[in-house]
């Protein structure tokens with residue numbers, strides 16, 4: 001038998017490595033910032049890039065930029081005239097995000113919006129091919145309902161942290177006051193029951209929910 005950790009290490013060793021730029025951003029985030037584990041990281045980053053290459057999106061929306069790691073991964077698969085809009089509420093992250101976007105040579109492809117996603121979303125009247133929801137988990141349901149009408153039929157949404165450190169699973173003794181866990185569970189159940197979409201739950205890292213709008 002093998003452990004889940006061994007399987008993950010083996011999977012990581014058989015996944016294309018990060019680019020030197022992404023490896024530097026990953027390292028810098030871990031050395032300089034609190035809550036660095038929020039960053040998608042190597043395996044999930046390569047999956048985001050792979051999915052984006054498969055979709056070849058013209059319009060991508062990301063909610064929750066953090067230091068820009070996942071935005072850079074998703075941008076790798078953009079169509080030649082594609083644009084990725086990413087929304088981050090913390091203005092202290094802006095300089096770092098812009099520096100890495102510049103270093104990646106993606107200033108025209110990645111449009112950063114600083115502010116609260118709930119307020120900014122209605123100001124982005126695009127039709128999305130691909131959406132990555134990775135901001136405050138308590139608002140997953142709000143973001144999903146706001147954005148789904150703007151996703152083209154056949155378009156995709158990806159929602160991160162749907163395992164929520166394992167607290168989403170039925171056997172976890174969730175406390176009544178743990179609002180985030182209740183919100184993550186309610187969101188996962190909502191998507192599962194939503195006839196407008198098809199969904200696949202990947203237990204990769206902290207759980208990634210793949211959703212296709214019918």
Ligand SMILES: C[S@@+](CC[C@H](N)C(=O)[O-])C[C@H]1O[C@@H](n2cnc3c(N)ncnc32)[C@H](O)[C@@H]1O
Pocket residue numbers: 038039040041063064065066067068069070071087088089090115116117118134135136
């Ligand atoms: C999990 S991190 C994003 C990680 C990033 N997508 C990655 O994979 O590297 C969540 C980010 O969402 C931001 N955020 C939280 N609430 C937000 C809101 N209401 N509007 C916009 N951004 C928000 C946080 O400041 C944080 O940087």
